[in-house]
Amino acid sequence: MSRDRILDAAASVFAGNGYHRTRMDDIALAAGVAKGTLYYHFPGKADLFRALATEGLEMLLRETKTALDANVPFVEQLRLVLDRTISLYMEYDKLAQIFFNELTSGLDAEVRSDIEAVQARFQAFLAELLQEGNQYGSLKVPYPALTAAGLIGLLDGMCRLSLRYPEKHTAEQVKESMLALLIGGLAVERK
Amino acid sequence: MSRDRILDAAASVFAGNGYHRTRMDDIALAAGVAKGTLYYHFPGKADLFRALATEGLEMLLRETKTALDANVPFVEQLRLVLDRTISLYMEYDKLAQIFFNELTSGLDAEVRSDIEAVQARFQAFLAELLQEGNQYGSLKVPYPALTAAGLIGLLDGMCRLSLRYPEKHTAEQVKESMLALLIGGLAVERK
DNA sequence: ATATTTGTACTGACCAGTCAGTTTATCAAC
């Protein structure tokens, strides 16, 4: 099916150039398909992007959830989830940056809200995890939703730096830094 | 000078609509100035945006640096800096989101790199602060640059959520959550 | 005199989206 070829091509072209700098003609070219075919499968550019983004984010959510292991302490669960998320981010680097960043800007409101909905589900998933940690007494997180949003940003910021200067910071260091921060904070001593 | 009026207007229009959805005519209208005047002062749209972004980020950097107080423990210094940064973010909310997010996407490479340079200076400033904390034995941060990048993302993520749902999360809660995380981490117990 | 500003009209590139038409699969009926 050429619909898949289109999505694949769109992924790499969007990833390489960003939403606005990507022309429908580019995608058609990359997919080895006529421009009209794009519009046969998708109502328009925004919808194509939406399909791509939502499917990608769903995948991230699914993959991350499977990393959970209920037979393990909460802090360890958090570690597993972050580990998986960071790995996925690194693997689908360009695309990940679009999901986490480009969404904010420039898209028509209706399309954006769809994508934000999926993003919100990922955030809610993290928040819930933190909340459970609170209940089981393993964590002490005053505002889980806020913290979940922060975690995503934290992850994004670190991964982005690591991707920009791969020779300076490996994925392992990202995981290490993040975990250290989450578990014990930055300070040497507990007051 | 109408150059300032233009920058002011550009700030609010860019902030409201994002870079791509902002027309030069809009800015001219908002500034109460003829379109030609825009081009009298700035070579083009991208340059206008660049001027705005770099000046804004310079301001952030300057303001944040003045929040420092050398006669105070490092953890407290960190608190001061974050406090100031979060306050500024909240005050210039729309603009801040552009600085932190829109920059990544859609801009021509030459313009973007200018802005990224200023952003990098802010990041470097934070990294240096962390580094000093390490040396004085107050902090234990394995990779200051990485952590600094993460902190910016963390801050951005939390502030964004707080701005989207102001009734749910106040600026104070953002500061509180962030500090709690940075000082002690999420976990209840130290291993 | 020079620098700045205005107003309006214009140009030209760019690009999302269209559409009339062609090809390819599907499936019956003889």
Add this chain to the structure above:
DNA sequence: GTTGATAAACTGACTGGTCAGTACAAATAT
């Protein structure tokens, strides 16, 4: 298994709107 018919998939030249940037003569500061 060939024919013919109907739909599904695909094509690519073309259109139309948008918008950055230009032109320029006249007005107004400085």
